[in-house]
Amino acid sequence: MRRHLHVVLIYNACRGAAPEMPEDNGSTDELRKFVRHLARVIRRLGHRVTLLPLANDLMKFQRRLTRLRPDVVFNQYDDVVHGALYEMRVAALVRMMGFPMTGSSALALGLCRYKYMAISLLQGAGLPVPPDSRMIERIGDVDRHHWKFPAIVHPAQEHAGIGLGRESVVHSARAMRDQVRTILREYRQAALVQRFLPGREFNIGLLGGQRVRVLPFAEVNYTKLPPELPPIMSYAAKWLTNSVEFKKTSVICPSAVEPKLARRISRLAIDAFRAVGGWGYGRVDIRLDENQQPHVLEVNCNPCVEEGVALARSALAAGISYPRMLQMILEAALERPPFDVDVPMLPALR
Ligand SMILES: Nc1ncnc2c1ncn2[C@@H]1O[C@H](COP(=O)(O)OP(=O)(O)O)[C@@H](O)[C@H]1O
Numbered sequence: 001m002r003r004h005l006h007v008v009l010i011y012n013a014c015r016g017a018a019p020e021m022p023e024d025n026g027s028t029d030e031l032r033k034f035v036r037h038l039a040r041v042i043r044r045l046g047h048r049v050t051l052l053p054l055a056n057d058l059m060k061f062q063r064r065l066t067r068l069r070p071d072v073v074f075n076q077y078d079d080v081v082h083g084a085l086y087e088m089r090v091a092a093l094v095r096m097m098g099f100p101m102t103g104s105s106a107l108a109l110g111l112c113r114y115k116y117m118a119i120s121l122l123q124g125a126g127l128p129v130p131p132d133s134r135m136i137e138r139i140g141d142v143d144r145h146h147w148k149f150p151a152i153v154h155p156a157q158e159h160a161g162i163g164l165g166r167e168s169v170v171h172s173a174r175a176m177r178d179q180v181r182t183i184l185r186e187y188r189q190a191a192l193v194q195r196f197l198p199g200r201e202f203n204i205g206l207l208g209g210q211r212v213r214v215l216p217f218a219e220v221n222y223t224k225l226p227p228e229l230p231p232i233m234s235y236a237a238k239w240l241t242n243s244v245e246f247k248k249t250s251v252i253c254p255s256a257v258e259p260k261l262a263r264r265i266s267r268l269a270i271d272a273f274r275a276v277g278g279w280g281y282g283r284v285d286i287r288l289d290e291n292q293q294p295h296v297l298e299v300n301c302n303p304c305v306e307e308g309v310a311l312a313r314s315a316l317a318a319g320i321s322y323p324r325m326l327q328m329i330l331e332a333a334l335e336r337p338p339f340d341v342d343v344p345m346l347p348a349l350r
């Protein structure tokens with residue numbers, strides 16, 4: 001790989017591009033701070049970095065990207081404003097222009113947001129997923145199935161804990177109908193309903209291209225959570241710093257897992273990541289059922305790459321520093337997924 005690259009760091013500058021509430025730690029300002037820090041660290045690796053925000057002017061974005069002619073685009077475009085399709089649309093645009101891009105392809109990014117599709121695909125690939133996973137588009141459809149409780153009701157096209165709260169884990173068909181109604185009306189999307197798995201929960205970080213590396217496991221610790229609250233990574237647990245959920249939920253990394261189970265979890269994480277077409281870096285959420293059997297909850301193809309938390313924390317537990325992790329992400333982008341052809345549709349500059 002060339003030592004000095006021109007990296008264009010793209011991100012969503014739309015107001016509300018990160019979940020935003022008064023006590024949130026995920027505000028737009030935080031996002032800007034993070035992006036600037038990311039750029040500084042990549043510069044220290046010896047690369048040239050240009051920040052390229054995208055808010056609403058796609059044509060301007062495309063013109064600027066055309067002029068910048070990056071060696072690689074560092075993709076931090078995350079979208080909770082326009083809906084689940086936009087991450088994949090932006091990624092597709094970059095690749096159609098012929099630029100290498102960090103992380104996963106448009107298709108994989110789309111799949112990760114369409115949870116029912118991803119779960120169905122993983123199930124089709126023979127991987128264990130939560131039982132009774134169904135998409136519900138009308139409240140009446142709840143009664144077409146025989147459910148085992150507890151179950152969990154998610155929005156079918158979200159991420160970042162959006163739409164997951166105290167009412168999401170349900171113990172009766174009636175409570176399920178109420179929660180499905182909330183998702184349909186307030187989140188304007190279908191609900192994904194599945195069996196609630198009560199066991200240990202792990203976030204498995206993955207790093208690399210063809211030779212993907214499983215990082216030390218992170219485990220969510222719910223033991224301090226009051227028993228009346230459901231043990232889930234809800235919106236509050238992820239973002240609302242003043243909530244009980246946030247204060248009483250922590251992450252242990254590295255977490256101790258007996259070797260046989262650890263091998264199964266590692267294999268499962270890689271297989272799930274590959275099945276959805278993930279590349280470069282990712283995080284697979286896995287949870288054990290009541291018999292200690294692991295199941296894939298979801299594959300995150302665009303996980304948080306902030307310093308000191310999540311993927312970066314797992315990398316550090318493997319002795320991979322933050323700058324080194326970013327360098328590995330860039331290297332995987334230049335390595336390219338197999339069979340990825342470039343036919344740039346890039347106009348000549350006038
Ligand atoms: N079937 C399930 N059984 C148990 N817990 C679940 C299940 N599905 C989701 N959860 C809990 O909800 C959290 C968020 O769900 P997830 O599918 O990972 O969505 P998000 O994209 O919001 O992270 C998980 O981290 C887990 O704590």
Ligand SMILES: [Mg+2]
Binds near residue numbers: 298
């Ligand atoms: Mg998750």
